[in-house]
Amino acid sequence: MKKQLNRLIDCSMCPNMCKFSCPVYLATGSETFTPQKKARLILYREKNLLEDNDGFFDTVFQCALCGSCVVNCQYDDFDIRDFITNERSIAFEKGFVPPLMEKVLENFNKFGNPSGERETIDKGEGEIGFFVSCNTFKDKSILSATEKILNKAHVDVKEFGGGDICCGAPLFFAGDMDGFKKKAEQMEKLIKEKGVKRIITNCPTCIKMMKKHYAEVGVSIGVDIVHTLTFTKELIDEGKLSLKKVENKSITYHDPCILAKDLDILEIPRTILKNIGYSLREPAYTGKDAHCCGGKTKVGDRNTRDAISSMRENELKETKAPEYVSACPTCKDVLKSLQMKDIAEIVGEALE
Amino acid sequence: MKVKSFLSKGEDISSEFIEEVKRIVGEKYVSKDERDLISYSVDYWLYGVYKTQFGEIPAIPSAVVSPKNSEEVQKVVRLANKYHVQITPFGGGSGVLGAAIPFNGSIILNTQRMNKFISLDEVSQVAVFESGIIGTNLEKELNYKGYSLGNIPQSISCSTVGGWVSTRAAGQFSTKYGKIEDMVLGLTAVLPDGEILQIKPVSRKSTGPSLKHLFLGSEGTMGIITEVYLSVHKIPEKVIKNSFAFDSVETALDMVREVVQTDAKPAVVRIFDKDETERYFGVVSNRGKYQQAFGIAGKILTGKVSPKVLSILNESKNKTSFEGMEKLAGKVAVIFISEGDEDFVSLEDTVIKKKAEKYNGIPIGEKPVDIWLSKRFDVHLGPTILRNGGIVDTIEVVSLFKDAPALYKDIIASMLNVKGAVSISGHYSHFYPESACLYITFAGFPKDQLKYYEDTWAAAMETTLHHNGSISHHHGIGFLRKPFMQKELGIAGEKLMKDVINAVDKNHIFNPGKLVERKDEKTVK
Structure with missing residues (x-):
């Protein structure tokens, strides 16, 4: 931890070499919201030099946790998001909840999920668990397209989700680490009960929570979890799926931040789209340089979140592509003005 | 505030002014919040940055x-005149001379919301940007359309185009594409009286003294730049990389001088002195061992620096070996990048190789160029040195070729002579047919950081002036170099500059304490 604190000090004295990539900075023009200035403010809070606690707490919620700063960091061994998350948990302990997160937390208290009352999904048998994330649960076209792919490839899956089953990401974003730990333990128990050997899901956030952040609260789901995109590619490579070719169609792929920056999945979606026959129209900011869509509850401030979404929409529109696709149900929802599809839907449409 | 300022404090400005400004820009874009006052308290003036880790900031x-x-800038400036409120413009905050530090309780005018790419005229190859766009994003937008500006400073990821214009900045590819003054065709600026000035974008005109040049290097004293018209070029079709080893800085300077005095215009030319050659390319030489024994390691033996310091400094050394590496041992490395039209680039390559041969340059190939390309934005060591009680900074000066060898020798010697100095090294990275820019990086681990910092800067400035050089090539003046401006410009020159600024900014609204001493101004020391 001392080494990480030293890196925080280094970060606070860096020329701000990552600021160009920070979507919060770009959407607001605020120097205060750049990673380097956040580092300085975190350092000052730790030294008890700040008087305006609410101002500080708001600052740590002015972050999309997208990892652009990490990709462009001068230090290979530093991730400021760990400090931001820690400060969010302190904010939560002191009763600071950004207005944007209030409703979500209320839903968690009542229904154990961010959306509200809903049915539980529990069907099928198999060694692979298909975890229907909260955002996939809401988007039936992604869900049915994924089910269609799995059926077509004759993959037996144990499908589960809905009800109060959630990875806990919104609690993590809000800084409610006790609540997050409980959801992690609930998920661990559920997955053990299911007895599956591998989990697939459409949501990059769920993957990151279960792979990285569960470990931070002492929880392990004990099995590997991959994106349905990766699984689909495996099915294609194994010859279990055959896809119809489209002709003279171009498309723009929006890289979800966790998928591209944290999980390093850049080529798989592009390869699948090319295999189907699409020509790709890349935006100016793409791959690891793609800006975040703004998300739903990662940023605590509605105006900032919406400004980020609007910025990303405009960047994508620059390609003038007739179709847009992503691999994250949240991105699809946030960028709905582009009639964005999920890659599962594109693959579903292309199935022979 | 518990966080203390050590140069200048904020002042209670009229609440009427604040309320009126809120009506212009919107409530959320006017802040007196602690977090914002801290965040805009310093740019990248390194002694100021060093102090921030202890909870001390230069100015609030x-x-x-x-x-x-x-239009919003115009209204804010008019109000500032009405209420006698001073304004410090803030671009990316990457300036190293303190030009964006808010002295005298001035307000910060943050330009970073104005960060849009406005248009590209592909017929004339002219692009228009708002002034607050960060350099990397400017390049990304242009590259996406097949163009480049070609201004690639080390700060490209954290500096704005408005900042480049305000400091007369230069980038790593300057020997071909020029400096920012060669790229700016026109601009929009809000003057100190609130008038909006638009300088139309043409390559040249004979319409009296160039107004454009009033703003190039004005460091926010004469106007707030809001839009910039830039000459851009197509992304080059051909790139050739060369590198050579020479016996000395003098020989390398002679070789490069002869290249740039032909019609050749290599985009990148860099001469690394022996210390920088060792550090950049990881060369271990007899000279390196000798110097280590009696240089830095010698200082360890005598207790002047700790083994920890040596280990921190060694962190920056290249760790990968490459073919030809041994030929750089004890030598001065020179790298070239030629780019553009294939025919011209091939011809330039021939010229460079002939001149290198004439001066017994040993060809090393592309690898050193690739190493430089991969490390050129790496600044990670600076903060680590500061955290460990060291002081690190850079100083860039310029002189005619005839004075360059003596200036190099004496500036290194004078800076090494300052108590606490550990490492002083230099490279040349901007060339003209007549002159070259010398860029010094210094690091010290003194007991008295401020004294070391001030004495080192004074040594570098005085030595430069002694050798007929100019005290800044492209970082600007800010407040740090201001005490040397009279010697730089002469009494008449400094008076003329003051008269011009005072005439343009009659109420002394813009950027107090910077560039030259203004009328009725308290000196910030």
Whole structure:
């Protein structure tokens, strides 16, 4: 931890070499919201030099946790998001909840999920668990397209989700680490009960929570979890799926931040789209340089979140592509003005 | 505030002013919040940055105002005149001379909301940007359309185009594409009286003294730049990389001088002195061992620096070996990048190789160029040195070729002579047919950081002036170099500059304490 604190000090004295990539900075023009200035403010809070606690707490919620700063960091061994998350948990302990997160937390208290009352999904048998994330649960076209792919490839899956089953990401974003730990333990128990050997899901956030952040609260789901995109590619490579070719169609792929920056999945979606026959129209900011869509509850401030979404929409529109696709149900929802599809839907449409 | 300022404090400015500004830019874009006052308290003036880790900041602004366009800037400036409120413009905050530090309780005018790519005229190859766009994003937008500006400073990821214009900045590819003054065709600026000035974008005109040049290097004293018209070029079709080893800085300077005095215009030319050659390319030489024994390691033996310091400094050394590496041992490395039209680039390559041969340059190939390309934005060591009690900074000066060898020798010697000095090294990275820019990097681990910092800067400035050089090539003046401006410009020159600024900014609204001493101004020391 001392080494990480030293890196925080280094970060606070860096020329701000990552600021160009920070979507919060770009959407607001605020120097205060750049990673380097956040580092300085975190350092000052730790030294008890700040008087305006609410101002500080708001600052740590002015972050999309997208990892652009990490990709462009001068230090290979530093991730400021760990400090931001820690400060969010302190904010939560002191009763600071950004207005944007209030409703979500209320839903968690009542229904154990961010959306509200809903049915539980529990069907099928198999060694692979298909975890229907909260955002996939809401988007039936992604869900049915994924089910269609799995059926077509004759993959037996144990499908589960809905009800109060959630990875806990919104609690993590809000800084409610006790609540997050409980959801992690609930998920661990559920997955053990299911007895599956591998989990697939459409949501990059769920993957990151279960792979990285569960470990931070002492929880392990004990099995590997991959994106349905990766699984689909495996099915294609194994010859279990055959896809119809489209002709003279171009498309723009929006890289979800966790998928591209944290999980390093850049080529798989592009390869699948090319295999189907699409020509790709890349935006100016793409791959690891793609800006975040703004998300739903990662940023605590509605105006900032919406400004980020609007910025990303405009960047994508620059390609003038007739179709847009992503691999994250949240991105699809946030960028709905582009009639964005999920890659599962594109693959579903292309199935022979 | 518990966080203390050590140069200048914020002041209570009239609440009427704040309320009126809120009506112009919107409530959320006017802030007196602690977090904002801290965040805009310093740019990248390194002694100021060093102090921030202890909870000390150079200056506290009275408020931070973030307008979204020229019209809002105009209204804010007019109000500032009405209420006698001073304004410090803030671009990317990457300046190293303290030009964006808010002295005298001035407000910060943050330009970073004005960060849009406005248009590209592909017929004339002219692009228009708002002034608050960060360099990397400017390049990304242009590259996406097949173009480049070619201004690639080390700070490209954290500096704005408005900042480049305000400091007369230069980038790593300057020997071909020029410096920012060669790229700016026109601009929009809000003058100190609130008038909006638009300088139309043409390559040249004979319409009296160039107004454009009033703003190039004005460091926010004569106007707030809001839009910039830039000459851009197509992304080059051909790139050739060369590198050579020479016996000395003098020989390398002679070789490069002869290249740039032909019609050749290599985009990148860099001469690394022996220390930088060792550090950049990881060369271990007899000279390196000798110097280590009696240089830095010698200082360890005598207790002047700790083994920890040596280990920190060694962190920056290249760790990968490459073919030809041994030929750089004890030598001065020179790298070239030639780019553009294939025919011209091939011809330039021939010229470079002939001149290198004439001066017994040993060809090393592309690898050193690739190493430089991969490390050129790596600044990770600076903060680590500061955290460990060291002081690190860079100083760039310029002189005619005839004075360059003596200036190099004496500036290194004078800076090494300052108590606490550990490492002083230099490279040349901007060339003209007549002159070259010398860029010094210094690091010291003194007991008295401020004294070391001030004495080192004074040594470098005085030595440069002694050798007929100019005290800044492209970082600007800010407040740090201001005490040397009279010697730089002469009494008449400094008076003329003051008269011009005072005439343009009659009420002394813009950027107090910077560039030259203004009338009725308290000196910030």
